[in-house]
Structures are given as C-alpha cells and as structure tokens.
Amino acid sequence: MKTIFEEHAPGRGTEYLPSRKVDLGAFLPAAEIRKELPLPELSEVQAVRHFTGLSRRNYGVDNGFYPLGSCTMKYNPKINEDTARLPGFAQVHPYQSEETVQGALRLMWELQQDLAEITGMDAVSLQPAAGAHGELTGILIVRAYHEAKGDAERTQVIVPDSAHGTNPATAAMAGFEVVHVPSDERGGVDVEALRQLASKKTAALMLTNPNTLGVFDERITEIAEIIHAAGGLLYYDGANLNAVLGHSRPGDMGFDIVHLNLHKTFSTPHGGGGPGAGPVGVKAHLKDFLPMPLVTNEQGHFHLSYDLPHSIGQMRSFYGNFGILVRAYTYIRALGGAGLREVSGDAVLNANYVLSLIKDHFDLPFDRIPKHEFVVAPPEDLVRQKGVKTLDIAKRLLDFDFHPPTVYFPLIVHEAMMIEPTETETKETLQGFAEILCRIIDEGRENPDYVKSAPHNTVVGRLDEARAVKQPKLLERLGG
Amino acid sequence: MRFTPHTEEDRREMLRQIGASSVEELFSDLPEAVRLDRPLHLPEGLSESEVAQLLADLAAQDLDMGRHVSFLGAGAYDRYIPSVVGEMLRRSEFYTAYTPYQPEISQGTLQAIFEFQSLIAALTDLDIAQASLYDGATAVAEAAMLAWGQTGRERIVVARSVDPQYRAVLRTYAHGRGLEVVELPLRDGRAAAEDVTAVAEGAACVIVQHPNFFGLLEDVDSMVKATHAAGALYIAVSDPISLAVLRPPGAYGADVAVGEGQALGIAPSFGGPFLGFMAARQEYLRRLPGRIVGETADKDGKKGYVLTFQTREQHIRREKATSNICTNQGLMALSATIYTTLLGPEGLRQAAALSIEGAHVLGDGLGRVAGADLAFSGPYAFEVAVRSRAKVADVEAAMLKAGMLGPLDLERFYPELPGYMLLSVTEKRTTEEIGRLLDVLQGVEA
Numbered sequence: 001m002k003t004i005f006e007e008h009a010p011g012r013g014t015e016y017l018p019s020r021k022v023d024l025g026a027f028l029p030a031a032e033i034r035k036e037l038p039l040p041e042l043s044e045v046q047a048v049r050h051f052t053g054l055s056r057r058n059y060g061v062d063n064g065f066y067p068l069g070s071c072t073m074k075y076n077p078k079i080n081e082d083t084a085r086l087p088g089f090a091q092v093h094p095y096q097s098e099e100t101v102q103g104a105l106r107l108m109w110e111l112q113q114d115l116a117e118i119t120g121m122d123a124v125s126l127q128p129a130a131g132a133h134g135e136l137t138g139i140l141i142v143r144a145y146h147e148a149k150g151d152a153e154r155t156q157v158i159v160p161d162s163a164h165g166t167n168p169a170t171a172a173m174a175g176f177e178v179v180h181v182p183s184d185e186r187g188g189v190d191v192e193a194l195r196q197l198a199s200k201k202t203a204a205l206m207l208t209n210p211n212t213l214g215v216f217d218e219r220i221t222e223i224a225e226i227i228h229a230a231g232g233l234l235y236y237d238g239a240n241l242n243a244v245l246g247h248s249r250p251g252d253m254g255f256d257i258v259h260l261n262l263h264k265t266f267s268t269p270h271g272g273g274g275p276g277a278g279p280v281g282v283k284a285h286l287k288d289f290l291p292m293p294l295v296t297n298e299q300g301h302f303h304l305s306y307d308l309p310h311s312i313g314q315m316r317s318f319y320g321n322f323g324i325l326v327r328a329y330t331y332i333r334a335l336g337g338a339g340l341r342e343v344s345g346d347a348v349l350n351a352n353y354v355l356s357l358i359k360d361h362f363d364l365p366f367d368r369i370p371k372h373e374f375v376v377a378p379p380e381d382l383v384r385q386k387g388v389k390t391l392d393i394a395k396r397l398l399d400f401d402f403h404p405p406t407v408y409f410p411l412i413v414h415e416a417m418m419i420e421p422t423e424t425e426t427k428e429t430l431q432g433f434a435e436i437l438c439r440i441i442d443e444g445r446e447n448p449d450y451v452k453s454a455p456h457n458t459v460v461g462r463l464d465e466a467r468a469v470k471q472p473k474l475l476e477r478l479g480g
Numbered sequence: 481m482r483f484t485p486h487t488e489e490d491r492r493e494m495l496r497q498i499g500a501s502s503v504e505e506l507f508s509d510l511p512e513a514v515r516l517d518r519p520l521h522l523p524e525g526l527s528e529s530e531v532a533q534l535l536a537d538l539a540a541q542d543l544d545m546g547r548h549v550s551f552l553g554a555g556a557y558d559r560y561i562p563s564v565v566g567e568m569l570r571r572s573e574f575y576t577a578y579t580p581y582q583p584e585i586s587q588g589t590l591q592a593i594f595e596f597q598s599l600i601a602a603l604t605d606l607d608i609a610q611a612s613l614y615d616g617a618t619a620v621a622e623a624a625m626l627a628w629g630q631t632g633r634e635r636i637v638v639a640r641s642v643d644p645q646y647r648a649v650l651r652t653y654a655h656g657r658g659l660e661v662v663e664l665p666l667r668d669g670r671a672a673a674e675d676v677t678a679v680a681e682g683a684a685c686v687i688v689q690h691p692n693f694f695g696l697l698e699d700v701d702s703m704v705k706a707t708h709a710a711g712a713l714y715i716a717v718s719d720p721i722s723l724a725v726l727r728p729p730g731a732y733g734a735d736v737a738v739g740e741g742q743a744l745g746i747a748p749s750f751g752g753p754f755l756g757f758m759a760a761r762q763e764y765l766r767r768l769p770g771r772i773v774g775e776t777a778d779k780d781g782k783k784g785y786v787l788t789f790q791t792r793e794q795h796i797r798r799e800k801a802t803s804n805i806c807t808n809q810g811l812m813a814l815s816a817t818i819y820t821t822l823l824g825p826e827g828l829r830q831a832a833a834l835s836i837e838g839a840h841v842l843g844d845g846l847g848r849v850a851g852a853d854l855a856f857s858g859p860y861a862f863e864v865a866v867r868s869r870a871k872v873a874d875v876e877a878a879m880l881k882a883g884m885l886g887p888l889d890l891e892r893f894y895p896e897l898p899g900y901m902l903l904s905v906t907e908k909r910t911t912e913e914i915g916r917l918l919d920v921l922q923g924v925e926a
Contacts, residue, residue: 001587001591003591003594003595003598004595004817004821005595005598012824013822013823013824013825013826013827014822014827015827016560016562016822016823016827017560017823017827017830017831017834017907018830018834018907019830020834022830022833022834022836022837024725024833024836026840027836027837027840027859027861028697028725028726028836028859028861029697029859031727032697032726032727032859033725033726033727034723034724034725034726034727034728034731037602037724037825037828037829038602038825039599039602039603039820039824039825039828040821040824041824041825041826042821042822042824044562044564044822047564047818047821047822048564048567048568050821051568051571051592051818051821052568052571053588054574054587054588054589054591054592055568055571055573055574055588056573056588057585057586057587057588057591058573058574058577058585058586058587058588058589059573059577059582059585059586060572060573060574060575060576060577061572061576061577062572062573062576063573063576066578068578068581071578073576073578074483075483076572076575076576077481077483079481079528079531079532081570081575082532083531083532083535083536083539084749085566085747086535086536086539087539087544087546087547088538088539088540088541088542088544089539089542089749089750090544090747090748090749091544091545091546091558091747091748092542092543092544092545092748092749092750093545093550093552093556093558093748093750093885094556094748094750094751095552095554095556095886095888096542096543096552096885097876097880100542100543100880100885101542101543101750102541102542103537103538103539103540103541103542104538104539104542104750106538106541107538114522117520117521117522118520118522120516129614129615129618129752129753129809130614130805130806130807130808131806131807132794132804132805132806132807133614133618133805135804136656136804139656140652140655140656143655143656164795165793165794165795165796165797165798165801165806166794166795166804166806168794168798168799169794169797169798169799169801169803169804170804171799172799172800172801172804173625173653173656173657173803173804174656175656175657175658178798178799215509216509216510218509218510218511220511220514221511221513221514244510245520246516246519246520247507247510247515247516248507248510248514248515248516249514249516252513252514252515252516253514261807263807267483269572269575269576269811270575270576270577270578270579270807271574271575271577271809271810271811271812272574272575272577272578272579272580272586272589272592272810272811272814273578273579273580273589273611273612273771273807273808273809273810273811274612274753274807274808274809274810274811274812275614275752275753275807275808275809275810275811275812276807291652312652312655313648313649313651313652313655314617314645314648314649314652315618315649315652316614316615316617316618316649316752317555317615317616317617317643317645317646317649317740317751317752317754318556318645318750318751318752319750319751319752320751320752321614321752321753322749322750322751322752322753323747323749323752323753324752324753326535329535330531330535332522333523333525333526333531333534333535334481334525334526334528334531335481335482335525336522336523336524336525336526337519337520337521337522337523337524337525338519338524338525339481339482339525340520340522341519341520342482342484343484345503345504345506346484346486346491346503348503348506348507349486349491349494349495349498349503349506350494352494352498352500352506353494353497353498356497356498356499357497368509369506369508369509371506394582395584398582398584398585403582403585404582406581409795423483423484424483424484424485425485426485426486426490427485427486427490427493427494455584458584458585459584459587460583460584460587460778460782460783460784461584461778461779461780461782462584462778462779463583463584463776463777463778463784463785463786464776464777464778464779465776465786465788467776467777468774468775468776468786468788469774469788469789472765472774472788472789473774473775473776474594474597474608474609474765474772474773474774474775474788475594475597475598475601475608475609476594476595476598476775477598477601477602478602
C-alpha cells in the first residue's frame with residue numbers, strides 16, 4: 001500500500017479551520033519563523049481510504065481468535081468506547097477546578113476503591129500509564145520505602161527466570177541490581193534457591209502468580225515469608241490477574257505492592273500497542289509512598305490530594321490515562337463482583353479445554369492444571385527431524401485466520417508457545433483452533449516445507465527482519 | 481452484563497472433556513490460605529442500559545469544554561479535531577489489536593507507526609523518531625535517561641521554564657537512576673545561556689522548552705551553543721503545533737526533540753491518554769526507548785514493515801534495555817498521524833497562526849484592563865502569562881460565572897510568582913470570546 005507521502009499532491013488539503021489570513025511577522029521575529037514544512041497533503045477522501053485500507057491490513061480481537069499468551073486479548077465491549085467519549089469525560093481539561101470535575105473524580109475514587117477490593121490492597125494510585133509504568137512506580141516505592149527506613153544496603157531485586165522482560169528492565173531503571181531465581185521442576189519458584197538468595201541486600205521479589213507458565217505458585221505464602229523475613233517487599237506483576245478474580249487476591253497471598261493492566265484484565269482495548277493503564281495498589285504501610293495525587297473523598301466531595309509526605313513524586317503528567325480508567329470502570333460496573341469471578345472461572349475453563357484437546361499433539365513442559373493460560377512446545381521429533389519450529393506453526397496459523405499465541409516466551413521453555421484463550425470465546429471457536437493446531441502438527445510431518453514457508457494467504461509473506469536492521473529505512477520524506 | 485458465551489451445557493461438556501467435575505476443581509491447587517472465601521464487595525452487575533445511564537449521570541456532573549469556553553492550556557489543548565479522526569479511530573481492526581508481533585497480519589498498525597515516525601521527524605527536522613511514549617513528561621524523562629546512557633554523566637540540567645509536570649516526572653525518574661537534577665532559574669520568565677554555562681560542565685544534557693511553559697520564545701541558539709560547549713546533549717521540548725510555524729529543533733541544533741502530542745487530534749480527556757514523542761539525530765538510534773518500525777520486504781520483494789532494532793528493548797535485553805517501556809500509546813500515535821495527514825502543512829500552520837493571533841488579541845487587550853498586565857516581556861505564542869492585581873481565585877470564579885474555564889494559577893507551581901496566571905488561546909477561541917474574557921478580567925475587584 002502507498003504511504004501518505006506517496007499519495008501527496010500539493011494543494012490537495014481540505015479546510016478544517018477558518019481561512020482568515022494571519023501575518024505571523026506581526027507577532028514573531030522573522031528569523032524564528034519556519035520556512036519549509038515538508039508534510040503530505042491529501043484530500044479527505046484519500047485520507048479516509050488510506051486509513052481504512054490500513055485497518056483492513058490489521059487483525060484485532062474483533063476479527064477473530066487472538067490467544068496471545070500473557071496479553072489477555074478478551075473482547076472489548078463497545079459500551080466502554082461510548083462512555084469514554086462522553087463530553088463530561090473526554091472534553092474535560094486536567095486543570096479545571098475540582099468543583100467542575102466532581103463526576104470524573106468520583107469515578108476515579110470509586111475505581112481506586114474497587115481495585116483495592118479486587119486485589120486485597122489498602123490504597124491504589126491510578127496514575128501509571130501502562131503495565132511497565134506501574135512496575136516502575138512499584139519498584140520506586142520499594143526504593144523509597146527502604147530509603148525512608150535508612151536501609152541503603154538493599155540493592156537487589158530478585159526476579160524469577162520465567163519473568164516478563166519488563167521486570168528486570170524496571171528494576172534496573174529504579175537503580176537496582178537484578179538477581180535471578182530459577183524455577184523448580186514444577187514450574188514454580190525454586191524455594192530453596194530463593195532462601196539462599198534472600199538477604200539483607202534484598203529490596204524486593206517481583207512475581208507473577210499465576211506465573212508466565214500459567215501455573216499457580218502453591219508455595220506463595222512460604223515465598224512471602226522468606227522475603228519478608230529477610231526485610232524485603234513482595235511485588236505482584238498483575239499481568240495474569242485474569243486467572244484469579246474473585247478467587248484469590250494478591251493482598252491475601254502476602255504481596256505488598258501490585259500493578260494491574262486495565263487493558264488486559266478489565267477489557268479496555270489494547271489499541272495496537274496502547275494506551276493501557278497500570279494502576280498500582282499497596283498495603284497500608286506503603287500508602288504514603290504512592291505517586292501524587294490520589295483522589296480522596298471528604299463527605300461526598302472529591303479532591304486531588306497531594307498530602308503524601310513520602311511520595312515517590314509524579315510518574316507522568318496529571319492523573320493517569322483517564323479515558324482508559326472510564327472504560328475499566330464501565331466494565332467493572334457492568335459485570336459486578338459475581339461477573340468478575342465468572343470471568344476467571346471461564347478463562348481457566350477455556351485454557352484447560354484447549355489444552356485437553358491438543359495435549360496429545362504437543363510436548364508439555366509441566367503437566368499441571370493450568371490457570372488462564374498454558375505453555376506447550378511442538379513435539380521434539382517435529383523440531384529435530386523435520387525442522388518445523390514454533391515460529392513456523394505460528395505463521396501457518398495465520399493462513400487459518402487465527403492470531404498465533406505468544407511464541408518463544410517464557411525463555412525457560414525451549415520453543416515455547418503460550419496460549420491464553422480468555423473467557424470470551426465460544427466452545428466452537430476453541431475447538432476449531434485446537435483442530436487446526438493439531439492439523440498443522442500433522443501437516444508438519446507430511447509436508448514440512450509448506451509449513452516452513454507459511455504464511456501463504458496474508459498480504460505480505462514472512463518479512464526479512466535482518467534487512468530492516470542492515471539497510472534501515474525508518475521513515476520516509478516528501479519527495480523520496 | 482456478561483461477555484462470556486458459555487451455557488451450562490457448554491460448561492458440562494467442556495469439563496467432561498477436561499476430566500474435571502466442576503470449574504472450582506480447576507482451582508483446587510490454590511492453597512486454602514490464599515482463597516477468597518467471600519464474594520467481592522462490589523456493586524451488583526448492571527445491564528448495558530443501566531451502566532450507560534450511570535456513566536452519563538457521572539459525566540453530567542462535570543463542566544465540559546463543549547458547553548464552556550476554555551482558556552486553559554498549559555500542556556493540554558482544546559483544539560478542533562476533524563470528524564474523520566474519531567471515525568477512523570473506531571475502526572476496531574486498529575483498537576482491538578495489540579503490539580504488532582506478527583507483522584504479516586499487522587501491516588496496518590506498522591505502516592501507521594512508520595508514517596507517524598516520518599511525520600515526527602519532519603516536524604522536528606531530525607533524522608529518526610520512535611513509535612511513542614506515554615506523554616510529554618515521560619518523554620522528557622526518557623530523553624534525560626538517553627543522555628545519561630550516552631554520556632555517562634550524572635547531572636541533568638533543566639530550565640525552570642519547562643512545564644512543571646515534566647520537571648516533576650523528570651525528578652522521579654532521575655531519583656531511580658541516582659541522577660542529580662539542576663534547574664536553570666527564571667530570568668524574566670526564560671532560561672539564560674549564562675546560567676547554562678555555569679552548570680552544564682559535567683552535565684549529560686540541558687532540557688529547554690520552546691516556546692516555554694509561559695508561551696515565551698527562548699533564546700535557543702545561545703543555549704544550544706552553551707550546551708554543546710560543555711559536551712552535553714541539547715534536548716528540545718516542543719508543542720508539535722508550534723513546529724508548524726517556528727524554526728524546528730533540528731534546525732537550531734538540538735540533539736533530541738521530545739514533546740506532548742495531545743494537540744494533534746487527541747481529546748483532553750482530563751489529562752490522558754496523551755502522546756509522548758521522541759526524535760533524535762541518527763547517532764542516537766540504538767539508545768532510543770520503545771518501539772521502532774522499519775521498512776523491509778518479504779521473499780518476493782514485496783514491501784512490508786516490521787518492529788526493528790529490538791535489541792534495545794526489554795523483551796530481548798531485559799535489565800540492559802534502554803527503557804522498560806512495552807505498551808506505549810499506539811492508538812494515540814495513530815490519532816496524531818490521521819490528524820496531521822488531514823490538516824496538512826497549511827492546516828497545521830493555520831492552527832498555529834490563529835492561536836498565536838488570538839493570544840495577541842488577548843495580550844494586547846490587557847492594555848484596557850486596569851488590574852492585569854503581561855507578566856513578562858518579549859515574543860510569546862499560544863499562552864499568555866498575566867500578572868493580576870486581583871486574586872487568581874477571584875478571576876477563576878468570575879470566569880466560571882461567565883461560562884469560561886481558566887486560568888491556571890501559576891503560584892501553584894512557582895511560589896515566586898504569586899498573583900500570576902496563565903491563559904491559553906487556541907484556534908477555537910473567537911475574537912468575541914476573547915473580548916468577553918477581557919470584560920470579565922476588567923470586572924474583577926482587586
């Protein structure tokens with residue numbers, strides 16, 4: 001497809017603003033005024049066709065099944081899109097006085113309360129803009145907490161070898177040294193190894209539970225005791241909260257800090273890579289360290305409170321990705337507590353169902369009851385003898401109009417495929433997906449080259465990623 | 481409401497296939513001690529019609545900029561957004577997708593990011609741009625981290641005339657890495673090159689916003705010179721609308737340009753979601769945070785786009801990544817791409833020019849207001865900083881009574897500026913509205 005630069009023709013633009021002539025020289029020094037502005041000009045119809053064309057070269061949850069592990073690609077209710085666009089939410093300026101934004105503040109306060117209840121935490125900040133941003137918020141809270149206690153020796157953050165890449169990257173950004181704890185043969189944290197690692201240097205342990213293998217760490221209370229006994233804090237990566245809503249709460253597992261991904265668990269769309277939202281909840285002893293401001297409720301009047309003496313400061317402009325918060329609030333009100341619990345039940349049911357349908361065709365690194373997602377690998381003979389790898393299977397799935405699972409993660413499983421069906425899929429969709437997956441395994445044995453050269457039905461074939469680095473073309477300019 | 485499709489019959493059949501007797505059994509590995517033995521204390525679920533009404537009632541408690549005339553800006557702008565932007569953003573192939581990990585079925589998102597990078601590079605007049613950051617504030621903080629990584633120096637210099645939200649976030653991020661933040665003082669509302677020279681020795685970067693938080697033009701040439709003389713990187717912060725009419729960062733010697741992209745077709749939404757952007761000189765490519773899209777081809781030579789230079793990123797490099805950012809503001813970058821494409825160079829210039837003209841209608845009009853003057857001297861655009869004899873709170877109350885939103889009380893962020901306030905004018909404000917504002921200002925008792 002052509003780019004907007006290739007569609008450009010001078011003088012084609014549409015008038016969206018009054019055409020009154022303004023003499024900029026009357027207001028600005030001549031030397032400061034820009035002379036060239038090399039931007040494309042398209043007619044409105046061209047622009048509409050261009051972006052409609054782009055949308056047709058994309059695949060979202062509304063197009064079909066999207067079992068991208070660890071990302072919780074559930075259906076995004078359309079009512080969320082309407083409520084977020086109400087003028088009283090979308091057309092409100094962040095510097096308006098509090099009395100003119102009581103509706104927005106009430107929504108935020110209620111959402112703080114709801115998320116605290118759902119996670120078993122005492123206070124919640126809605127400011128972080130995404131999961132990784134929530135992690136950074138949380139680990140900066142860890143840092144501020146130890147600093148406030150005068151405990152400067154705590155320089156290490158422990159991260160499991162199965163963790164998301166954001167965990168170690170976050171710890172480094174907050175100035176900590178990253179220490180890795182291995183997984184045990186059941187896919188959980190190796191508790192004996194953790195015991196050895198926990199020390200006076202331990203600032204925190206970052207954990208996802210259920211973890212990235214999709215299994216619940218049964219020894220979580222023991223893990224929490226080890227970290228707390230060493231004087232460290234326990235951090236919950238909420239990427240997988242969709243598995244345990246209403247069943248179990250990080251606060252009850254012993255965690256001190258959690259972040260949530262509203263774009264995963266609470267149905268706000270993923271936007272093709274954001275915007276998301278990554279609220280952070282903490283236990284009471286860490287409340288004063290939360291980023292500013294928090295929304296408070298004084299007898300039905302809602303305020304933005306900056307009264308947090310030990311606050312880590314501000315994590316971004318203003319109060320958070322408010323439009324995303326409106327969507328999550330809408331979802332929580334639509335479902336209610338019982339509805340949320342049902343979400344996790346069906347998410348876990350769906351994952352187990354798909355696993356039961358495909359397990360004879362794949363290798364299972366851990367034979368346990370998964371929660372909302374699970375990890376498998378293609379059979380070893382297929383990989384070794386036929387050279388058909390996980391990537392090939394993923395690409396072949398594209399030909400059947402499925403989005404592939406997350407691949408090559410977690411890193412500790414060779415040729416990993418991480419499948420998260422989510423609760424919003426029908427039995428028929430799951431069956432259809434399982435059948436195709438198994439058929440691809442069979443096909444790989446009979447006709448490996450066809451699988452290895454997939455996809456065959458997409459707008460472009462496999463793209464040369466090495467060339468993108470060797471001969472980088474990272475933008476286009478007008479006139480080539 | 482529920483969005484789970486299963487009937488009880490479905491569940492029974494699925495459980496039979498799994499070999500479990502109930503959904504609860506699938507949670508049997510959760511230790512008793514960590515199970516929630518009560519229902520969540522949340523309101524009962526609602527039907528769609530009830531939830532729509534609930535949210536409409538909440539939204540109705542807010543005053544919005546559609547029904548009130550807004551003179552608030554200071555980093556978030558009430559600009560006209562063409563209908564096409566909203567229409568295209570609701571194409572759910574865009575908004576229900578995620579990060580384009582599978583390029584063959586994500587060419588739409590990938591090409592849109594490629595076009596966004598191209599537009600940002602053109603606007604800033606720099607060599608490269610990345611796919612987006614959370615907002616202008618975190619973009620400033622990430623740029624400082626880039627400079628620290630590049631130079632190994634641990635001092636960050638930032639002008640006090642930079643948006644206070646950005647400086648606050650910069651301090652938070654800098655504390656994480658153990659970096660020192662030094663502010664350049666205000667000199668008649670601006671930064672001064674002499675002050676740069678005084679503190680830039682050993683600094684990783686100098687961060688200057690232009691036009692600055694008060695709408696004033698900074699003396700960027702002399703500050704770039706002083707910055708480079710100290711071996712530091714110059715980080716320019718700018719409003720993309722201003723770049724349509726003002727000399728761009730690349731032209732005056734900036735190494736990195738960052739800013740807030742909300743003005744490019746994104747609703748103010750009580751402060752988010754917004755859009756951070758970052759452009760830089762070619763040599764900083766491998767230090768950029770976040771996603772970058774590049775053009776390549778498939779085996780038949782067909783053009784296509786992929787995420788590239790990923791060895792900078794957290795999912796590959798883990799603790800050695802340039803940033804931990806993963807999910808960014810993809811849909812907002814799309815919004816900016818569509819807006820910029822629609823307006824084109826003439827439209828963007830007109831948005832800027834009408835705003836600057838309006839700001840001067842307001843600034844000049846202060847001449848007839850007894851208790852209010854321009855706060856600072858020299859050229860200004862978009863924002864009008866005003867020194868008021870009346871209390872700013874009284875001005876705000878009088879404006880609200882007249883159906884207007886604003887001003888921003890500057891003392892909130894600058895204790896040294898009591899009685900100072902900021903009013904902002906976009907292309908949406910008419911001369912008549914500005915006249916009414918002047919009447920209101922005239923009527924407030926000191």
